[in-house]
Ligand SMILES: NC(=O)C1=CN([C@@H]2O[C@H](COP(=O)(O)OP(=O)(O)OC[C@H]3O[C@@H](n4cnc5c(N)ncnc54)[C@H](O)[C@@H]3O)[C@@H](O)[C@H]2O)C=CC1
C-alpha cells in the first residue's frame with residue numbers, strides 16, 4: 219500500500235510538498251481552508267508534472283492519489299508523514315500542532331516548513347514535542363533537493379527515519395545540528411536580501427540590475443560549487459589561505475552594511491514592487507514559474523551528467539530507486555516512459571521545426587535511460603562493458619515545434635544476453651512524432667567485440683523483456699525504408 223502524507227497548508231510551499239510526495243508515489247491528503255486551494259494546488263501539480271520527471275532516468279513511480287479534505291483530522295489520521303506549511307506565524311503554527319497531535323499516530327514526524335523558527339519555539343505546549351522538527355525546503359519544493367532538517371527534542375531513530383523519508387522522495391536533508399534562527403540557508407538569503415534592499419533604497423541599483431549581478435556571474439558559480447569551493451579556486455594556486463589573506467581584511471572596510479536594516483515602510487515597498495513590475499510585469503507568475511522550472515531542469519540535468527552537486531543527489535536517487543523501478547516496469551506490460559524533453563531554440567532548423575538530428579537525440583536519450591534503468595550506467599561503462607547500436611531505423615511522423623514537451627517511451631521487442639531489439643516512440647500529447655527501431659549489441663569495449671551482458675544486467679532486463687512480450691508488436695517494427703505507410 220502507498221504511504222500517506224498529510225500536508226497542512228496547501229499554498230506555495232505546501233503545494234510544492236504535495237507535488238513532491240505525489241510524484242514519488244505517496245498518497246497525499248491536503249487540508250487548507252482557502253476556497254481557492256484546489257485550483258492553486260492543481261496549477262502547482264501541473265508545473266511539477268511538466269518538470270520533475272525530466273530529472274529522472276528511471277521510470278517514475280505510479281503517481282499517488284490526491285485528496286483535498288475538509289478537516290485536520292481527516293488529513294492526519296493514518297498519515298506516515300505530516301508536513302505543516304501554514305503562514306509564518308508562531309501562534310498559528312503552535313495551534314496547528316495541537317490540533318494535529320490530537321488526531322495523528324504517535325511517533326509520526328511533523329515537519330515544519332518554517333523559514334526561521336526554531337523547534338524549541340515551535341513546540342509551545344505540544345503534547346509530543348519530540349515529533350516536531352523543522353524541514354525547511356526551497357521553492358520550488360518539487361525540483362530543489364535541499365531541505366534543512368532541524369531536530370528538536372527528537373530521538374535519534376526518528377531523525378534517521380525522517381532523513382530516510384526525505385531521501386526517498388528525492389531530497390537532500392541537511393542536518394542542522396544546532397538550532398538557530400533562520401537555520402543555515404535562510405541566514406545567507408537574509409544577508410543578501412538586506413544588501414539588495416539597501417542598494418535599491420539608496421538608488422544605487424534597480425531590481426533588474428541586482429538580478430543581473432547575480433544571474434550573470436556569481437549565482438552561476440554558487441549553483442554548482444557553493445561559496446567555499448568557489449573562493450578556494452579564487453585564491454589561485456595557493457588556494458583558500460591566500461584568498462583569506464588577500465580578502466580577509468576587507469571585511470572591516472565599509473564593503474557591507476549587513477548589520478543595518480533599511481526601514482520597512484510603504485515608500486520602500488512601492489519602490490521595490492514598482493521596479494519589479496517594470497522588470498518582470500510582462501510575465502504572469504505562472505509563466506515565470508514555468509521559465510524558472512525549465513531553466514532549473516536544464517541546469518540540474520547538466521549537473522547530473524557531471525555527477526556534481528545537486529546532480530549527484532539526482533543520480534543517487536536514481537540508483538536507490540533502480541530495483542523498485544525495474545520491479546514496477548516488469549509488473550505491467552506497458553512501454554516504459556523514460557525520457558522527458560522540451561524542444562529548445564537551438565533545436566529548430568530552417569524549416570521552423572525540430573531539426574533531424576534532435577529526433578535521433580530524443581530517441582538516444584530514451585535508449586540511454588533504458589540502459590541506466592537496467593544498470594548499464596557510467597560505472598558499468600567505466601568497468602569495460604557497454605551496449606553499442608548496430609542498426610537503426612527511424613520514422614518521422616510529426617513536426618515537433620519550439621517549446622513542445624516530448625516523452626520518449628521504449629518497448630523491448632526481443633532481448634538476450636548479447637543483444638536487445640527495442641522500439642522507441644517520441645510522443646507529443648500522446649501522439650508519436652517519431653519512432654525508432656534499434657538493435658543494440660552488448661560489448662566488451664576494450665576487446666571491441668560482442669560478449670554476454672553481466673548477470674546483474676540480465677536479472678533486470680529479462681523480466682522487463684518478458685512483460686513486454688504481452689504488448690502488441692508495433693506496426694512500424696520490421697519495416698523497410700520506403701515501405702508504404704499504413705493509414
Ligand atoms: N514562500 C517561500 O518562498 C517559502 C516559504 N516557506 C515557509 O513555508 C510556510 C508557508 O509559506 P507559503 O507557502 O509561502 O505561504 P502561503 O501563504 O502561500 O500558504 C499558506 C497556506 O496556509 C493556509 N492556511 C492558513 N491557516 C491554515 C490552517 N490553520 N490550517 C491549514 N492551512 C492554513 C493558507 O490558506 C495558505 O493556503 C511558511 O512557514 C514559510 O516560512 C519555506 C520556504 C520558502
Ligand SMILES: C[N+](C)(C)CC(=O)CC(=O)[O-]
Nearest residue numbers: 332333355356357404407
Ligand atoms: C524568503 N524566505 C525566507 C521565505 C525564503 C525561504 O524560506 C527559502 C526559499 O525558497 O528561498
